[in-house]
Amino acid sequence: MVYHPGKKLVILAEGCFGKKGSKTAIGVIRYGANPVAAVLDSSHAGQTVADVLGIRPDIPIVSSLDEVESLLGTTADALVIGIAPRGGSLPAAWKDIIKDALDRGMDVWNGLHLMMTEDPELMEHAQRSGAVVWDVRKPQPNLPVSSGHARHVPAHVILAVGSDCSVGKMTVMLEVEKVATQRGIRALFCPTGQTGIMIKGWGVPIDRVISDFVAGGAEKLVLEAAEDNDLILVEGQGSLFHAGYSGVTLGLMHGTMPDHLVLCYQVGRPTVGDGYGVNTPSLKEMIRVYETMAAAVKPSPVIAIVVNTWGMSDEEARAELKRAEAETGLPSDDVVRYGADRILDAILEAGKTLSKPART
Amino acid sequence: MVYHPGKKLVILAEGCFGKKGSKTAIGVIRYGANPVAAVLDSSHAGQTVADVLGIRPDIPIVSSLDEVESLLGTTADALVIGIAPRGGSLPAAWKDIIKDALDRGMDVWNGLHLMMTEDPELMEHAQRSGAVVWDVRKPQPNLPVSSGHARHVPAHVILAVGSDCSVGKMTVMLEVEKVATQRGIRALFCPTGQTGIMIKGWGVPIDRVISDFVAGGAEKLVLEAAEDNDLILVEGQGSLFHAGYSGVTLGLMHGTMPDHLVLCYQVGRPTVGDGYGVNTPSLKEMIRVYETMAAAVKPSPVIAIVVNTWGMSDEEARAELKRAEAETGLPSDDVVRYGADRILDAILEAGKTLSKPART
Numbered sequence: 001m002v003y004h005p006g007k008k009l010v011i012l013a014e015g016c017f018g019k020k021g022s023k024t025a026i027g028v029i030r031y032g033a034n035p036v037a038a039v040l041d042s043s044h045a046g047q048t049v050a051d052v053l054g055i056r057p058d059i060p061i062v063s064s065l066d067e068v069e070s071l072l073g074t075t076a077d078a079l080v081i082g083i084a085p086r087g088g089s090l091p092a093a094w095k096d097i098i099k100d101a102l103d104r105g106m107d108v109w110n111g112l113h114l115m116m117t118e119d120p121e122l123m124e125h126a127q128r129s130g131a132v133v134w135d136v137r138k139p140q141p142n143l144p145v146s147s148g149h150a151r152h153v154p155a156h157v158i159l160a161v162g163s164d165c166s167v168g169k170m171t172v173m174l175e176v177e178k179v180a181t182q183r184g185i186r187a188l189f190c191p192t193g194q195t196g197i198m199i200k201g202w203g204v205p206i207d208r209v210i211s212d213f214v215a216g217g218a219e220k221l222v223l224e225a226a227e228d229n230d231l232i233l234v235e236g237q238g239s240l241f242h243a244g245y246s247g248v249t250l251g252l253m254h255g256t257m258p259d260h261l262v263l264c265y266q267v268g269r270p271t272v273g274d275g276y277g278v279n280t281p282s283l284k285e286m287i288r289v290y291e292t293m294a295a296a297v298k299p300s301p302v303i304a305i306v307v308n309t310w311g312m313s314d315e316e317a318r319a320e321l322k323r324a325e326a327e328t329g330l331p332s333d334d335v336v337r338y339g340a341d342r343i344l345d346a347i348l349e350a351g352k353t354l355s356k357p358a359r360t
Numbered sequence: 361m362v363y364h365p366g367k368k369l370v371i372l373a374e375g376c377f378g379k380k381g382s383k384t385a386i387g388v389i390r391y392g393a394n395p396v397a398a399v400l401d402s403s404h405a406g407q408t409v410a411d412v413l414g415i416r417p418d419i420p421i422v423s424s425l426d427e428v429e430s431l432l433g434t435t436a437d438a439l440v441i442g443i444a445p446r447g448g449s450l451p452a453a454w455k456d457i458i459k460d461a462l463d464r465g466m467d468v469w470n471g472l473h474l475m476m477t478e479d480p481e482l483m484e485h486a487q488r489s490g491a492v493v494w495d496v497r498k499p500q501p502n503l504p505v506s507s508g509h510a511r512h513v514p515a516h517v518i519l520a521v522g523s524d525c526s527v528g529k530m531t532v533m534l535e536v537e538k539v540a541t542q543r544g545i546r547a548l549f550c551p552t553g554q555t556g557i558m559i560k561g562w563g564v565p566i567d568r569v570i571s572d573f574v575a576g577g578a579e580k581l582v583l584e585a586a587e588d589n590d591l592i593l594v595e596g597q598g599s600l601f602h603a604g605y606s607g608v609t610l611g612l613m614h615g616t617m618p619d620h621l622v623l624c625y626q627v628g629r630p631t632v633g634d635g636y637g638v639n640t641p642s643l644k645e646m647i648r649v650y651e652t653m654a655a656a657v658k659p660s661p662v663i664a665i666v667v668n669t670w671g672m673s674d675e676e677a678r679a680e681l682k683r684a685e686a687e688t689g690l691p692s693d694d695v696v697r698y699g700a701d702r703i704l705d706a707i708l709e710a711g712k713t714l715s716k717p718a719r720t
Contacts, residue, residue: 145604145605146604147604147635148633148636148637151636151637206571207570207571208571209570210567210568210569210570210571211568211569211570211571211574211607211608211611212473212568212604214571214607215603215604215605240653241657243575243614243615243657244508244572244575244576244614245572245575246575246610246611246614246657247571247574247607247608247609247612247614247615248571248572248574249607249610250606250607250609250610251571251606254603254604254606254607255603255607275508276506276511276657277658278656281656289652289656292648292649292653293600293649293652296600296601296606296638296641296649297606297636297638298637298638
C-alpha cells in the first residue's frame with residue numbers, strides 16, 4: 001500500500017509555503033498522522049514551520065533533498081506535492097525535484113489534477129528505483145450513479161458546507177472527529193479532497209470524478225462509513241456560491257443526503273472566488289440557500305456556524321463569534337482556536353430530533 | 361471529420377425502440393440533419409418508425425444490417441448507438457452488431473459512457489476496414505475551471521431547466537432555435553449531451569466532464585457561441601431535484617450564467633428519478649428553487665414554462681397548459697404539439713429588459 005501513517009514525509013511547497021496555494025502542505029502538517037521530516041521551500045530555507053505557521057518548530061524548512069538526508073541521516077519515505085502550480089502544468093524546477101525524489105527511492109504523493117502516473121518520464125524514474133507514485137486525485141474506477149440509499153443509513157450524517165473554497169470545511173470535520181472519538185463516539189471523517197485523502201489514506205476525490213458519478217461517489221462514502229460508525233463527518237468541497245465549483249458542492253450534498261449541515265466561513269473574504277462577480281452573502285442568506293438546495297432532495301438544516309478567524313486577535317475573534325450567533329441564532333465557534341466541543345454538542349443535540357434511528 | 365450531416369445512418373435500438381431508454385434514437389430521428397436509412401430493432405422488425413412514434417413512415421425498422429443493405433442497395437455510412445444498456449456494459453449481442461458494422465466500413469457513433477475507442481477488439485475491427493469510432497461523450501481535453509466571463513457576453517443566454525431528466529430540455533431549445541432562425545435571428549442551440557451532440561455534430565458532453573471543469577466546459581460553449589450569435593440556447597441537463605444529477609445541472613447553470621431560464625416538465629411524473637424519494641414539486645416551488653440557485657451567482661428568472669403533454673388528447677393538453685399558466689403567470693406551451701413561437705416571444709420580451717447590451 002502506498003499510504004502508510006508511518007511513512008516519513010518531505011513536503012514540497014517551493015516558493016509558497018504558508019500562502020494561499022499551500023493548503024495541502026498545511027493540512028498534512030496540521031492533521032496528518034505521518035511524521036514530517038521537512039518542508040522544501042527555498043524561499044523560507046533555514047526557518048522552521050513555526051516561523052511561518054506558528055506551530056511545529058520541530059519541522060525544518062530546507063532547500064534541497066540533500067539537506068533532508070543530512071538532517072535525517074537517511075532518505076525520507078515520500079515526497080508530498082503540497083502546492084498547486086499556476087495554470088495546471090508542472091514547472092520544470094518541480095519536475096526535477098520529483099525525479100530526484102523518485103531516484104532516491106522516495107514515493108511521491110501527488111494531489112494535483114495532473115496525473116503523474118500518466119507521465120512516462122516520471123514513471124521511468126519510479127520504475128528504476130522501485131518508488132511508487134500515488135495520484136491521490138485519481139478516483140476509483142466504475143463509481144456508480146447515486147441510488148438515493150444514503151437517505152436510509154441509520155448513522156447521523158453531517159456535511160460541512162461553506163461560503164467559499166478554503167474556509168475550513170475539512171478542518172472542522174477533522175476537529176469534530178477528534179473530540180467525538182475522545183468522547184467514545186464511533187465517528188468517522190470521510191475525505192472528499194486531496195488533502196483529506198493524504199491525511200487519512202482513503203476517500204473519494206470528488207472534484208476529479210466524472211460529473212454524472214459525483215453524487216454516486218459521495219453516496220458510496222456514506223454507505224461504507226455507515227457500516228461501522230454512528231456519526232459520519234463528510235468533508236465539504238467548494239461552495240454553492242462559487243460559480244466554478246458549485247456543481248461539485250451540490251453533487252456532494254445530494255449524494256450524501258446529510259441530516260444536518262455545518263456552515264463555515266472565513267472573516268475578511270468580501271467576494272466568493274476571484275473574478276466571478278459574487279459578493280459573499282450574509283450568513284442568513286447562505287443558510288437560506290443551503291437549506292433550500294438540500295431540501296430539494298431531503299431537508300437538512302444548518303445547525304452550527306464555524307468561523308475561521310485566522311489573523312484576528314482573541315478579542316476580535318470572540319466578537320465575531322458573538323456576531324455570528326446573534327445573526328443566526330446558532331452555536332458559532334472557531335474550532336482551531338477554541339476546539340470543536342461546542343460544535344459537536346450542537347451536532348449531538350440536533351441528532352436527538354432525528355426521526356431515523358440514529359445511533360449517537 | 362467523423363460527423364457530417366450527409367452521412368446516412370442506421371440507428372441501433374435493439375429491443376427497446378420507442379421506450380424510455382431510446383431517447384437518443386428518437387432525438388436523432390426527430391431533429392438530426394442526417395438521413396436515417398433504418399432503425400435496427402428486431403422486436404419491431406417489419407414496422408416503420410411511424411408505427412412506433414407516429415412520424416416518419418419512410419424509415420423502416422429492420423432486424424439486421426444485411427436487410428439495410430438490400431433495402432439501400434449499398435452500405436449505410438454510420439451506425440448510431442441509440443440506446444443505453446442496463447448496467448453500463450455492452451451486451452454481447454450489441455457488440456456483434458457493432459463489429460459487423462465496422463467490418464462493413466460503417467462508422468460508429470457512440471453516446472454511451474463506455475468509450476469504444478478504448479476497446480482494443482472494436483478498434484481492431486475499425487482499423488481493418490478504415491471505419492471511425494466516434495465516442496460522442498468523450499469531452500475535449502483540458503477544459504478549464506470556469507472564469508465567470510459568461511456574465512459579460514453581449515448575447516442573450518437562455519438555459520433550459522427541468523423537473524427531471526428526459527422531460528424535453530433539449531427539444532425546447534431545438535424548437536426555439538428553429539423558429540428564431542426562421543425569423544432571421546442569429547440563434548444557436550448549444551449541445552451539452554450526447555443526443556444534442558449527434559444532432560449538431562459539436563458540443564460539450566457535460567455529464568462526462570470531470571466535475572471541477574463542468575462549469576468551465578459550459579462557460580466555453582457560451583463564450584464561443586456568443587462570438588457570432590445573439591440568442592444562445594443552451595441544452596439543459598438533469599434537474600436540481602434529481603439527486604443523481606443535480607450537480608451537473610448546477611454546474612451548467614453557474615457556468616453558462618444564463619439571463620433567463622425556461623422550465624420544462626412532463627405531465628404524469630409524480631416522482632423525480634426513481635428510488636430517490638423525491639416527489640415532483642409544484643411549478644411555483646420549482647421556480648423558487650431554480651431562481652434561488654441561479655441568483656447565488658447571477659439572477660436568472662424563469663420566463664416561460666414548457667410542458668411535455670405526450671400521450672394526452674388535444675383537449676387535455678390545452679387544459680394542462682392553462683393550469684400551468686394560472687399557477688405561474690408565465691407563458692406555457694408544448695413546443696412539439698404547438699410549435700415554439702410563444703416561447704420565443706416570451707424570450708424576446710424578456711430580452712428587452714436586459715441591462716446588458718443584448719443584440720436580440
